[in-house]
Amino acid sequence: MTRHIPAIIAFATAALVSVAAMAHAFLDHALPAVGATVAQAPTEVTLWFTQALEPAFTGCAVTDATGQRVDTGQVTIDAKDPQELHVPLKALPPGDYKVSWHALSVDTHRTVGDFSFTVGR
Amino acid sequence: MRLSYLWLGIHSMKFVRIAGPAALPLAVLIILFKPPSAHAHAVCGNRVFPATLVMDDPGVSDELSLPTITYQPIPATGGNPSGRTVDYGFEIDKNITQDLGIAINDDYLIQHGAGQNALHGWDNVTLTLKDKFLCIEPLELMMSMGIVHEFAGTGSGQLRSAGAIDSVGNTAPTWYVGKGLGDYPIGMFRPLALTGELGYQISDTPSQSPNEWDYSASLQYSIPYLEQHIKAIDMPDFMKHLMPLVEVSMSSPDRGYTTGTIAPGLIYLGNTFQVGAEALIPANRATRQSQGTGFIVQFHLFTDDLLYDTPIGRPLIDRNLWQ
Numbered sequence: 418m419t420r421h422i423p424a425i426i427a428f429a430t431a432a433l434v435s436v437a438a439m440a441h442a443f444l445d446h447a448l449p450a451v452g453a454t455v456a457q458a459p460t461e462v463t464l465w466f467t468q469a470l471e472p473a474f475t476g477c478a479v480t481d482a483t484g485q486r487v488d489t490g491q492v493t494i495d496a497k498d499p500q501e502l503h504v505p506l507k508a509l510p511p512g513d514y515k516v517s518w519h520a521l522s523v524d525t526h527r528t529v530g531d532f533s534f535t536v537g538r
Numbered sequence: 539m540r541l542s543y544l545w546l547g548i549h550s551m552k553f554v555r556i557a558g559p560a561a562l563p564l565a566v567l568i569i570l571f572k573p574p575s576a577h578a579h580a581v582c583g584n585r586v587f588p589a590t591l592v593m594d595d596p597g598v599s600d601e602l603s604l605p606t607i608t609y610q611p612i613p614a615t616g617g618n619p620s621g622r623t624v625d626y627g628f629e630i631d632k633n634i635t636q637d638l639g640i641a642i643n644d645d646y647l648i649q650h651g652a653g654q655n656a657l658h659g660w661d662n663v664t665l666t667l668k669d670k671f672l673c674i675e676p677l678e679l680m681m682s683m684g685i686v687h688e689f690a691g692t693g694s695g696q697l698r699s700a701g702a703i704d705s706v707g708n709t710a711p712t713w714y715v716g717k718g719l720g721d722y723p724i725g726m727f728r729p730l731a732l733t734g735e736l737g738y739q740i741s742d743t744p745s746q747s748p749n750e751w752d753y754s755a756s757l758q759y760s761i762p763y764l765e766q767h768i769k770a771i772d773m774p775d776f777m778k779h780l781m782p783l784v785e786v787s788m789s790s791p792d793r794g795y796t797t798g799t800i801a802p803g804l805i806y807l808g809n810t811f812q813v814g815a816e817a818l819i820p821a822n823r824a825t826r827q828s829q830g831t832g833f834i835v836q837f838h839l840f841t842d843d844l845l846y847d848t849p850i851g852r853p854l855i856d857r858n859l860w861q
Contacts, residue, residue, distance in 0.1 A: 440809035440810050440840065440843035441581065441809070441843065443586075443762070443766060443809075444766045446765075446770060447770070450770040451765065451766060451767065451768065451769060451770040452725070452768055452769030452770060453770065467809055468809070524843065524846040524847070525846070526842070526843070526846075528581065529583060529584065529675065530584050530766060530767060531584065531767065532766065532767050532768070
């Protein structure tokens with residue numbers, strides 16, 4: 418019995434891992450990058466997530482240092498890539514901006530997150 | 539589960555009679571380092587609290603630890619040769635509602651050396667009922683309360699006869715807390731998080747096995763948090779999943795010495811699984827008398843992600859008791 422334990426564990430684990438998996442949608446990377454300072458004002462923020470997103474329950478707001486929204490409110494999920502979120506922006510003057518997103522992955526896990534970027538002065 | 543030397547003084551006598559004088563440090567080691575119960579990962583706002591290896595985390599979730607392998611050397615003492623124990627543990631966590639979960643865990647224990655014949659068999663079954671009653675997302679603050687019960691008599695008769703596993707059950711009301719430092723003003727400190735666990739273990743028979751306080755804490759630094767919320771840094775993808783941490787876990791029985799471990803290590807946090815490894819370093823002189831520095835490794839599956847479209851991966855009642 419003892420000598421078979423590692424094999425039993427390995428088999429059970431492999432069987433589970435082989436199941437097609439979904440997961441919580443976390444931010445993989447963004448453009449402008451998380452915490453970045455960019456010389457030119459971007460026209461949109463693009464977010465790439467670790468999982469496909471549910472459009473009806475996914476959103477994003479970009480605010481300036483005073484808390485005013487600077488995105489156009491027209492958030493869209495990319496037609497070709499369901500893990501990619503586009504957030505068009507108004508014209509941004511130099512300053513600090515906060516991106517706050519919420520997402521529902523297709524397996525119905527809800528996640529939230531935020532980060533900042535700076536447009537160079 | 540972790541018992542005092544006084545307790546051992548009483549209960550290891552049978553083991554000593556059977557296995558000889560060298561059995562005492564073996565029994566101490568086995569009892570001190572049985573795998574803890576109820577590990578799970580938890581999300582609150584920006585913060586992901588991983589499944590810590592030595593202590594529990596502050597949340598509930600559908601998950602599976604398979605396996606948790608613990609290796610502990612036994613120092614040579616009093617002319618007795620050294621030995622070792624290897625423990626293969628598992629744990630199943632199942633959500634009843636979104637915030638209320640139940641966990642069952644057990645482990646197969648193998649003990650070699652110290653001049654004794656090998657002992658092996660299943661430990662007692664431990665059951666945990668745990669409710670996550672608080673999550674304040676902007677503060678990354680999460681709390682849970684739980685009841686942990688070890689069922690005496692469910693493990694190997696051989697181990698129980700040898701005094702290597704508990705012959706007395708116990709129940710431990712336990713409080714769990716986690717706090718991310720995401721609201722801290724200095725950016726590079728914001729990936730830090732603290733978690734804690736405080737429980738009072740009430741013996742089924744206090745005259746045989748004393749009650750005890752169990753208290754643990756962890757300090758974690760999340761590279762994923764740094765990457766997702768503070769500053770994206772150009773580094774290999776593997777490193778973006780790492781969480782260095784240190785756990786400290788102590789037990790103070792009503793009668794006997796305080797013992798515990800300091801466990802520095804690393805967790806790799808994947809989308810549907812995590813892998814962790816930590817050293818197990820005796821925290822004080824009383825602990826060092828019975829164990830050397832060992833290690834613990836764990837492979838942990840997030841069944842709420844892997845099997846989300848089955849009853850295994852979803853709460854049995856898909857609502858929150860507190861909303």
